[in-house]
Amino acid sequence: MVADLTSRRGVPDATVARLPEYLRALTALTERGVTSVSSEELAAAAGVSSAKLRKDLSHLGSYGVRGVGYDVEHLAYEIARELGLTQDWPVVIVGMGNLGRALADYSGFIKGGFRVVGLLDRDPALVGQDIAGLAVRHMDDLAAVASEHSVSIGVIATPAASAQDVCDALVDTGIRAVLNFAPCMLSVPDGVDTRRVDLSTELQILAFHSQRRMLDVAAEGVAGDEAAASAPTPVGAAR
Amino acid sequence: MVADLTSRRGVPDATVARLPEYLRALTALTERGVTSVSSEELAAAAGVSSAKLRKDLSHLGSYGVRGVGYDVEHLAYEIARELGLTQDWPVVIVGMGNLGRALADYSGFIKGGFRVVGLLDRDPALVGQDIAGLAVRHMDDLAAVASEHSVSIGVIATPAASAQDVCDALVDTGIRAVLNFAPCMLSVPDGVDTRRVDLSTELQILAFHSQRRMLDVAAEGVAGDEAAASAPTPVGAAR
DNA sequence: GTGACTTTGTGCATTTGTTCACGAGCGCGT
DNA sequence: ACGCGCTCGTGAACAAATGCACAAAGTCAC
Ligand SMILES: NC(=O)c1ccc[n+]([C@@H]2O[C@H](COP(=O)([O-])OP(=O)(O)OC[C@H]3O[C@@H](n4cnc5c(N)ncnc54)[C@H](O)[C@@H]3O)[C@@H](O)[C@H]2O)c1
Ligand SMILES: NC(=O)c1ccc[n+]([C@@H]2O[C@H](COP(=O)([O-])OP(=O)(O)OC[C@H]3O[C@@H](n4cnc5c(N)ncnc54)[C@H](O)[C@@H]3O)[C@@H](O)[C@H]2O)c1
Numbered sequence: 001m002v003a004d005l006t007s008r009r010g011v012p013d014a015t016v017a018r019l020p021e022y023l024r025a026l027t028a029l030t031e032r033g034v035t036s037v038s039s040e041e042l043a044a045a046a047g048v049s050s051a052k053l054r055k056d057l058s059h060l061g062s063y064g065v066r067g068v069g070y071d072v073e074h075l076a077y078e079i080a081r082e083l084g085l086t087q088d089w090p091v092v093i094v095g096m097g098n099l100g101r102a103l104a105d106y107s108g109f110i111k112g113g114f115r116v117v118g119l120l121d122r123d124p125a126l127v128g129q130d131i132a133g134l135a136v137r138h139m140d141d142l143a144a145v146a147s148e149h150s151v152s153i154g155v156i157a158t159p160a161a162s163a164q165d166v167c168d169a170l171v172d173t174g175i176r177a178v179l180n181f182a183p184c185m186l187s188v189p190d191g192v193d194t195r196r197v198d199l200s201t202e203l204q205i206l207a208f209h210s211q212r213r214m215l216d217v218a219a220e221g222v223a224g225d226e227a228a229a230s231a232p233t234p235v236g237a238a239r
Numbered sequence: 240m241v242a243d244l245t246s247r248r249g250v251p252d253a254t255v256a257r258l259p260e261y262l263r264a265l266t267a268l269t270e271r272g273v274t275s276v277s278s279e280e281l282a283a284a285a286g287v288s289s290a291k292l293r294k295d296l297s298h299l300g301s302y303g304v305r306g307v308g309y310d311v312e313h314l315a316y317e318i319a320r321e322l323g324l325t326q327d328w329p330v331v332i333v334g335m336g337n338l339g340r341a342l343a344d345y346s347g348f349i350k351g352g353f354r355v356v357g358l359l360d361r362d363p364a365l366v367g368q369d370i371a372g373l374a375v376r377h378m379d380d381l382a383a384v385a386s387e388h389s390v391s392i393g394v395i396a397t398p399a400a401s402a403q404d405v406c407d408a409l410v411d412t413g414i415r416a417v418l419n420f421a422p423c424m425l426s427v428p429d430g431v432d433t434r435r436v437d438l439s440t441e442l443q444i445l446a447f448h449s450q451r452r453m454l455d456v457a458a459e460g461v462a463g464d465e466a467a468a469s470a471p472t473p474v475g476a477a478r
Numbered sequence: 479g480t481g482a483c484t485t486t487g488t489g490c491a492t493t494t495g496t497t498c499a500c501g502a503g504c505g506c507g508t
Numbered sequence: 509a510c511g512c513g514c515t516c517g518t519g520a521a522c523a524a525a526t527g528c529a530c531a532a533a534g535t536c537a538c
Pocket of ligand 2: 105108333337361365397399
């Protein structure tokens with residue numbers, strides 16, 4: 001009934017999180033000259049099951065051809081459009097330390113509409129330095145930089161102690177999407193979206209699984225009997 | 240009946256992914272001298288709902304006191320133990336480019352048992368250089384470094400083109416947990432766990448939400464004429 | 479000791495995500 | 509033209525995660 005209007009916003013979060021991977025796989029196929037791909041092949045390339053892939057793609061529309069598969073270029077375009085990569089997303093990076101510098105150099109930005117238009121730091125010694133072809137500006141210039149390029153995404157690469165302040169400043173300039181590399185929570189007003197990337201968190205999750213594997217093996221060695229089959233047959237390894 | 244034995248292993252993935260954040264929040268509280276905390280407070284500090292927090296913690300055991308809350312130090316210890324942080328996790332980083340250097344310098348490693356014991360690259364110009372107090376070794380020495388320190392986690396910070404080769408080499412030395420910063424899928428044998436961290440993916444997810452917000456606002460502005468709505472008449476863009 | 483008050487831990491309903499299985503649509507060979 | 513084999517799209521079953529609400533279990537004041 002009302003669902004018709006909301007058809008576009010009805011893309012599940014879990015699906016959105018996988019779209020970038022599909023897009024990357026499609027790009028790789030394009031570079032290898034492949035023009036058509038089946039859900040089975042693409043799913044393998046992206047590390048998911050084919051059923052999941054098809055369900056995901058079905059949320060965007062019907063871009064496949066039954067009996068044939070998907071046109072690589074066309075599907076890539078549709079996913080890019082869904083993700084908003086057909087438009088321009090000017091980005092600023094705040095904090096030009098070790099990490100900020102690496103991020104500024106990262107060429108992966110270019111792929112898909114992201115354009116670094118500002119590098120900021122509060123350290124006077126860094127201001128004016130040239131990094132990846134861009135002059136570092138002082139934090140005080142944030143508002144100027146932001147309005148000059150109508151920046152839409154902010155990246156925080158400062159220590160955790162400064163992250164909330166920096167975030168507040170970004171939000172004040174009208175930025176509504178923040179990617180945070182500092183190991184801390186950010187509180188933001190409604191309508192602002194933040195994501196965090198944290199090395200330490202990832203390592204801890206890996207450690208948990210490693211430990212569990214070790215305990216399982218130990219238990220299995222003692223128990224012995226329960227090892228018989230049970231046949232859960234997990235396919236993918238990464239998780 | 241079987242559930243008793245597996246009760247410890249039965250920690251849901253979604254819960255595991257949040258434990259590091261709880262631990263971080265608890266550490267912050269300890270530093271501020273707080274010794275006791277309620278689920279409400281801790282949940283706020285970690286950015287989740289208190290019900291979710293309690294359910295998560297209940298999977299580890301009953302470490303709270305009704306009417307009072309949780310003992311900060313004790314809970315932190317229990318979470319750390321569950322994550323395996325009470326033991327040592329020697330780590331190697333492969334690829335000492337911009338990113339690898341930043342990672343090697345990152346002090347967040349130290350927190351919780353992670354110890355960088357090896358920095359590796361295949362570029363002879365880098366081998367022997369001192370980074371963060373460690374001498375860069377050549378890739379050929381990987382097996383030696385790994386067995387010398389019984390390395391359990393490998394971090395890949397090389398370009399995507401080399402990532403699979405590096406991963407294979409890591410797995411060959413017996414490493415069963417890999418953190419991959421290169422923008423590509425890794426295929427690994429069963430029993431090996433991989434996670435990927437990708438800036439570009441995160442930006443794309445942010446872009447999606449930003450775009451949706453913009454479309455929603457636009458749609459809301461036009462709204463009021465819900466009458467004509469039915470399915471086959473999309474407003475702006477094709478579908 | 480008792481009762482009022484606080485906060486945990488958890489059963490249950492709801493929502494969200496995944497897997498399965500199969501019908502529908504397409505290209506191709508004959 | 510027409511069936512045949514292939515692969516998409518999808519509804520229905522299943523599983524996981526979340527949110528809700530409250531009884532159980534503790535503290536504290538007196
Ligand atoms: N280095 C890594 O590999 C890594 C990995 C994961 C997370 N992190 C996190 O990323 C952040 C940056 O790490 P880093 O190694 O680059 O640190 P760093 O100390 O080398 O650099 C921090 C930079 O931020 C600037 N800065 C500090 N406060 C500021 C403010 N209020 N406004 C503007 N600029 C400010 C400083 O001048 C400095 O240049 C830290 O929070 C760290 O925990 C780093
Ligand atoms: N720089 C970033 O901010 C950033 C962010 C996200 C992802 N990434 C990804 O991380 C990776 C590293 O980025 P970077 O900017 O540090 O690149 P870089 O080119 O500066 O460094 C790569 C290093 O890896 C080494 N290397 C290459 N092949 C190797 C092999 N087979 N064995 C051992 N060492 C090898 C090279 O000698 C070089 O020192 C890339 O895949 C990049 O896409 C980088």
